[in-house]
Amino acid sequence: MAHLRPLKNDEIKDDFILERFEHYQATRGFTPNSIRTMAHRPNVAKAFMALNQAVLYEGDVSEELKMLISLACSYAAGCLYCQSHMANLSHLHNASDKKITAILDYETSDQFTNAERAALDLTFKAAQMPNAVTQAEFDALSEYFNDKQIVEIVSSIALFGYLNRWNDTMATALEPLPNQRAERLLGSQGWSPGKHGDNI
Numbered sequence: 700m701a702h703l704r705p706l707k708n709d710e711i712k713d714d715f716i717l718e719r720f721e722h723y724q725a726t727r728g729f730t731p732n733s734i735r736t737m738a739h740r741p742n743v744a745k746a747f748m749a750l751n752q753a754v755l756y757e758g759d760v761s762e763e764l765k766m767l768i769s770l771a772c773s774y775a776a777g778c779l780y781c782q783s784h785m786a787n788l789s790h791l792h793n794a795s796d797k798k799i800t801a802i803l804d805y806e807t808s809d810q811f812t813n814a815e816r817a818a819l820d821l822t823f824k825a826a827q828m829p830n831a832v833t834q835a836e837f838d839a840l841s842e843y844f845n846d847k848q849i850v851e852i853v854s855s856i857a858l859f860g861y862l863n864r865w866n867d868t869m870a871t872a873l874e875p876l877p878n879q880r881a882e883r884l885l886g887s888q889g890w891s892p893g894k895h896g897d898n899i
Contacts, residue, residue: 700897701872705735713741719748729874733866754858760851762792764815768822768852770802772859775826780866780873780895781859783881790880799884814843818852825856872898
């Protein structure tokens with residue numbers, strides 16, 4: 700069970716937050732409980748949503764790859780809530796079902812390009828504790844990405860450092876749609892909703 704109750708729309712008085720919630724509803728089919736919980740402190744929710752927009756939806760690195768990076772971060776951190784959300788968003792941003800399912804086998808799977816492998820290698824090493832990134836990962840990454848794109852990739856990793864900690868600590872209640880997507884795409888990898896599934 701979630702440690703803190705997500706706010707409902709009628710409990711939120713901030714127009715910007717409500718407008719973003721409408722956007723999430725239109726583009727994802729639901730508003731994430733993670734952000735509904737952050738809304739207890741409106742400035743935290745607004746700052747997070749602005750950062751999320753800048754990191755994942757702006758720049759030159761494809762949204763598909765940034766979603767897969769975020770999924771890899773969530774695997775490395777063990778956050779089941781974020782794994783389900785990023786399987787869902789990877790699907791919505793054109794990653795094939797085969798690619799999402801093969802994320803743990805990115806080094807050998809023919810679903811991934813060498814550029815994607817370089818990004819995911821950095822991701823899995825950066826998201827573990829302690830951080831295992833060395834110059835070798837950046838040397839490999841720089842063969843495929845320029846400095847601005849590398850900032851996008853590391854920003855995606857860092858964003859999910861925050862989200863993985865937030866949702867795993869809060870035991871954020873998982874919504875039905877990402878739960879269904881994760882069961883279909885990640886179930887063969889042993890995924891379950893765990894502590895996030897009490898209210899599905």
